[in-house]
Amino acid sequence: MASHYEAPIRRPLVLGExxxxxxxxxxxxxxxxxANKSWWIVFSISLAAFLWGIGCIIxxxxxxxxxxxxxxxxxxxxxITNFVWWVGIGHAGTLIxxxxxxxxxxxRMAINRSAEAMTIFAVIQAGLFPLIHMGRPxxxxxxxxxxxQFGSLWVNFNSPLLWDVFAISTYLSVSLVxxxxxxxxxxxxxxxxxxxxxxxxxxxxxxxxxxGRAKDWQRFEEVSLVLAGLATPLVLxxxxxxxxxxxxxxxxxxxxxxxxxxxxAGAVFSGxxxxxxLLIIMRKVVSLEDYITVQHIELMNIVIMITGSIxxxxxxxxxxxxxYSGVEYEQYAFLNRATGPYWWAYLLMMTCNVFSPQxxxxxxxxxxxxxxxxxxxxxNVGMWFERFVIIVTSLHRDYMxxxxxxxxxxxxxxxxxxxxxxxxxxxxxxYARTFPVVSQAEVKAILKSSGQRYKxxxxxxxx
Amino acid sequence: xxxxxxxxxxxxIILIVLGALxxxxxxxxSHKSLEEVKTMLVEEHAHDGGQDASAQVHTExxxxxxxxxxxxxxxxxxxxxxQAQLAKRPWSAMYVxxxxxxxxxxxxxxxxxxxxxxxxxxxxxxxxxxxxxxxxLLPGAxxxxxxxxxxxxxxxxxEIFVWMNPDVVAEDKLIQNxxxxxxxxxxxxxxxxxxxxxxxxxxxxxxxxxxxxxxEPGDNRNFKKGFRxxxxxxxxxLYSESVMSWDWxxxxxxxxxxxxxxxxxxxxxxxCGITVIVMLTIYLKGKGLLPMANDSHIHDLAKxxxxxxxxxxxxxxxxxxxxxxANIPEEVVYFVSRIEDYKLxxxxxxxxxxxxxxxxxxxxxxxRVPWFVMMAGVVVLIGHYIDVFVMIMPATVVDRxxxxxxxxxxxxxxxxxxLLVVFTxxxxxxxxxxxNPFIKESENFEY
Numbered sequence: 063m064a065s066h067y068e069a070p071i072r073r074p075l076v077l078g079e080x081x082x083x084x085x086x087x088x089x090x091x092x093x094x095x096x097a098n099k100s101w102w103i104v105f106s107i108s109l110a111a112f113l114w115g116i117g118c119i120i121x122x123x124x125x126x127x128x129x130x131x132x133x134x135x136x137x138x139x140x141x142i143t144n145f146v147w148w149v150g151i152g153h154a155g156t157l158i159x160x161x162x163x164x165x166x167x168x169x170r171m172a173i174n175r176s177a178e179a180m181t182i183f184a185v186i187q188a189g190l191f192p193l194i195h196m197g198r199p200x201x202x203x204x205x206x207x208x209x210x211q212f213g214s215l216w217v218n219f220n221s222p223l224l225w226d227v228f229a230i231s232t233y234l235s236v237s238l239v240x241x242x243x244x245x246x247x248x249x250x251x252x253x254x255x256x257x258x259x260x261x262x263x264x265x266x267x268x269x270x271x272x273x274g275r276a277k278d279w280q281r282f283e284e285v286s287l288v289l290a291g292l293a294t295p296l297v298l299x300x301x302x303x304x305x306x307x308x309x310x311x312x313x314x315x316x317x318x319x320x321x322x323x324x325x326x327a328g329a330v331f332s333g334x335x336x337x338x339x340l341l342i343i344m345r346k347v348v349s350l351e352d353y354i355t356v357q358h359i360e361l362m363n364i365v366i367m368i369t370g371s372i373x374x375x376x377x378x379x380x381x382x383x384x385x386y387s388g389v390e391y392e393q394y395a396f397l398n399r400a401t402g403p404y405w406w407a408y409l410l411m412m413t414c415n416v417f418s419p420q421x422x423x424x425x426x427x428x429x430x431x432x433x434x435x436x437x438x439x440x441x442n443v444g445m446w447f448e449r450f451v452i453i454v455t456s457l458h459r460d461y462m463x464x465x466x467x468x469x470x471x472x473x474x475x476x477x478x479x480x481x482x483x484x485x486x487x488x489x490x491x492x493y494a495r496t497f498p499v500v501s502q503a504e505v506k507a508i509l510k511s512s513g514q515r516y517k518x519x520x521x522x523x524x525x
Numbered sequence: 526x527x528x529x530x531x532x533x534x535x536x537x538i539i540l541i542v543l544g545a546l547x548x549x550x551x552x553x554x555s556h557k558s559l560e561e562v563k564t565m566l567v568e569e570h571a572h573d574g575g576q577d578a579s580a581q582v583h584t585e586x587x588x589x590x591x592x593x594x595x596x597x598x599x600x601x602x603x604x605x606x607x608q609a610q611l612a613k614r615p616w617s618a619m620y621v622x623x624x625x626x627x628x629x630x631x632x633x634x635x636x637x638x639x640x641x642x643x644x645x646x647x648x649x650x651x652x653x654x655x656x657x658x659x660x661x662l663l664p665g666a667x668x669x670x671x672x673x674x675x676x677x678x679x680x681x682x683x684e685i686f687v688w689m690n691p692d693v694v695a696e697d698k699l700i701q702n703x704x705x706x707x708x709x710x711x712x713x714x715x716x717x718x719x720x721x722x723x724x725x726x727x728x729x730x731x732x733x734x735x736x737x738x739x740x741e742p743g744d745n746r747n748f749k750k751g752f753r754x755x756x757x758x759x760x761x762x763l764y765s766e767s768v769m770s771w772d773w774x775x776x777x778x779x780x781x782x783x784x785x786x787x788x789x790x791x792x793x794x795x796x797c798g799i800t801v802i803v804m805l806t807i808y809l810k811g812k813g814l815l816p817m818a819n820d821s822h823i824h825d826l827a828k829x830x831x832x833x834x835x836x837x838x839x840x841x842x843x844x845x846x847x848x849x850x851a852n853i854p855e856e857v858v859y860f861v862s863r864i865e866d867y868k869l870x871x872x873x874x875x876x877x878x879x880x881x882x883x884x885x886x887x888x889x890x891x892x893r894v895p896w897f898v899m900m901a902g903v904v905v906l907i908g909h910y911i912d913v914f915v916m917i918m919p920a921t922v923v924d925r926x927x928x929x930x931x932x933x934x935x936x937x938x939x940x941x942x943x944l945l946v947v948f949t950x951x952x953x954x955x956x957x958x959x960x961n962p963f964i965k966e967s968e969n970f971e972y
Contacts, residue, residue, distance in 0.1 A: 068646075069963050071962040295839075310846075312851050312853060319847045322840075375764060383783070386703060389855070
């Protein structure tokens with residue numbers, strides 16, 4: 063009784079009359095079945111976008127960065143905007159799998175697998191940009207502190223761009239390990255159900271010989287907890303370091319101390335929006351509505367609302383301090399954002415990020431799947447513009463009016479961004495067909511405490 | 526039901542009396558005439574000169590060689606500054622302590638609201654402890670405001686906030702530009718809004734919490750009301766806390782600004798609140814008054830201390846490193862003055878607030894041992910007192926700081942008051958809430 067007690071006021075997390083077996087069947091179904099026509103259509107579109115992006119990347123590298131819309135004043139624009147945007151999106155995965163684990167949120171069980179997959183695919187997209195925005199990407203390995211024949215020429219550890227290298231690569235590797243460890247019992251489940259020898263072979267390899275003994279489970283839990291404990295500071299530090307790229311500078315509009323936590327809040331905000339976008343479609347397509355319920359969507363909307371409000375406080379703090387500082391450059395930077403040539407981007411960012419999440423205060427709206435889907439897109443547009451506004455509006459007009467200019471993206475800037483979106487969906491679509499998209503082991507762990515059937519049995523006093 | 530023991534009552538009254546004596550001593554010795562200050566400076570000077578005469582000659586000679594009269598007026602000016610710094614010391618000492626104890630109450634209130642808004646299943650058995658700690662918020666915040674404004678109206682040139690001094694503002698273009706925001710009327714209006722908002726929440730949260738106790742089983746109306754206002758309060762708090770930190774703390778250095786400041790103060794405040802919650806829980810549990818609170822509850826609270834200590838360090842480092850890195854003169858003065866004059870405290874608090882809890886509370890078993898958590902709590906509280914000290918003192922007493930009778934007296938004074946208010950509040954309602962929909966989960970909680 064003691065450890066299995068759950069307050070009756072809590073709503074069930076697994077709907078329907080599910081048994082353990084039903085969970086396995088439901089989750090293994092997309093992996094065991096064949097892709098339908100619409101999957102192939104979407105996959106082809108994504109693949110085409112991806113290939114187009116590759117073309118643009120090859121063109122950039124072989125011709126030169128000059129094919130982008132950058133100029134002497136604005137050395138960073140779409141490249142770093144996209145980088146920060148993708149890194150930000152990746153953060154929700156770790157937040158869901160690590161932070162919500164630390165806070166013992168049972169609802170994370172149904173969404174953590176896909177959120178982590180999203181993290182990894184998003185970080186891969188992000189990781190492209192630091193490489194391709196280099197003028198000489200073939201010397202990219204010089205950022206690594208490797209002993210060499212130049213009298214051991216070393217890197218300077220003072221640059222946040224170098225910290226980025228360590229942050230992103232650590233983040234990707236830890237997320238990958240965390241994700242894979244969690245997948246072991248699920249791969250084992252698919253392996254044990256497989257009837258085709260080839261499939262059996264593949265999933266046997268992937269499952270690392272998981273046999274689910276008590277000792278294994280005990281260590282599995284401990285590893286998850288330790289990794290969650292490590293991933294939480296990691297997730298904060300990664301986006302913090304990304305924010306340092308701007309905040310350590312002396313550019314008005316960039317140099318501000320609130321950036322570290324505010325970028326993290328923004329990352330969680332945009333990441334959760336992306337999880338919502340993906341899961342709202344996925345639960346429908348692979349019929350997982352009983353696992354990813356409206357309550358899950360509602361809770362994600364609440365997180366979006368909270369982080370959106372935090373971002374709002376940060377915007378207002380920045381505006382106030384810009385005035386309060388008495389520094390005219392700082393004051394102008396914000397005046398320029400609001401009333402300069404990029405006012406439309408600023409307005410779009412404010413509307414999407416500050417106002418749109420406030421709709422989530424209304425229960426009707428936050429439990430509406432259509433509305434949540436719409437807002438999740440709006441938020442991601444807003445967060446893209448947030449990065450764009452921070453980067454471009456601060457650069458295009460700063461200290462010397464003689465260096466003021468404008469930014470126009472070229473088709474290559476846009477093509478690469480579209481390419482990363484295509485690549486992301488290629489990866490995600492492949493994932494959705496081959497991986498157990500819901501962590502069956504974890505859902506089974508909460509089935510008896512939070513499953514609808516068991517809650518009903520408890521309430522009727524039958525148990 | 527808890528009843529405050531006479532011993533505890535006497536103890537807190539003794540603290541208050543001792544503290545008041547210390548504060549009074551601080552005021553009696555701090556107001557020196559200009560002549561006294563000059564003699565003091567000459568003595569200090571002679572003392573320094575005796576120790577390393579050669580260094581003094583090199584630094585002093587160009588200045589004194591210019592002209593005799595200029596030197597005299599410069600000395601006078603210097604003495605006036607030092608006189609003001611000395612006069613500000615007892616005020617600042619009280620202000621630091623007042624803020625510190627108010628932080629504890631507000632931090633505990635925020636944690637309480639968070640627990641309610643997040644529908645946490647483990648913490649309801651501790652709600653009364655949190656409610657009691659937050660009882661100090663109203664008197665505590667009023668004391669802070671009285672000190673802030675009182676230091677301007679009582680005495681001469683000893684205000685904690687220089688922007689309240691019209692003579693300073695008259696000569697300071699930067700402060701003049703901010704006077705639309707930094708003026709006493711606006712300061713008071715904002716303070717009333719913050720304190721009003723926080724205390725209204727605390728009043729109704731407590732009311733609904735006790736009303737839920739007496740409700741019929743299954744009647745969750747008061748619980749729902751408590752939930753709603755907790756969410757509303759958290760929004761209000763997020764905004765008001767930022768503005769409060771600019772008003773009550775950041776503006777002691779009216780030339781300096783940092784966008785992160787509000788959240789940095791927030792992290793400090795929440796750590797203090799949680800630390801006192803766990804300490805009071807352990808105390809009550811030791812007396813056998815909180816039988817439902819088990820070592821898992823202590824473990825969870827200790828985890829929060831651990832987590833928020835790291836969060837505090839993260840924000841401390843972010844603010845410090847970004848300003849250090851860019852090294853923009855108008856911002857960096859803040860840390861230059863702190864590192865020059867407060868080096869031990871400035872870096873020492875990082876050890877107390879981060880390194881110590883980080884190493885000590887890492888181990889899961891340690892977090893279940895009451896005396897261990899108690900010890901970590903004491904260190905963390907000392908560390909955060911120093912944090913507040915280093916926020917305020919460099920702006921008021923500059924290098925004339927010392928942790929002596931006025932400072933310790935202030936801590937005793939407000940500490941005694943805090944204990945008295947908190948324990949009185951504790952004795953006004955049963956220690957375990959009833960009929961809270963999550964109370965059974967909380968009683969059965971194990972981790």
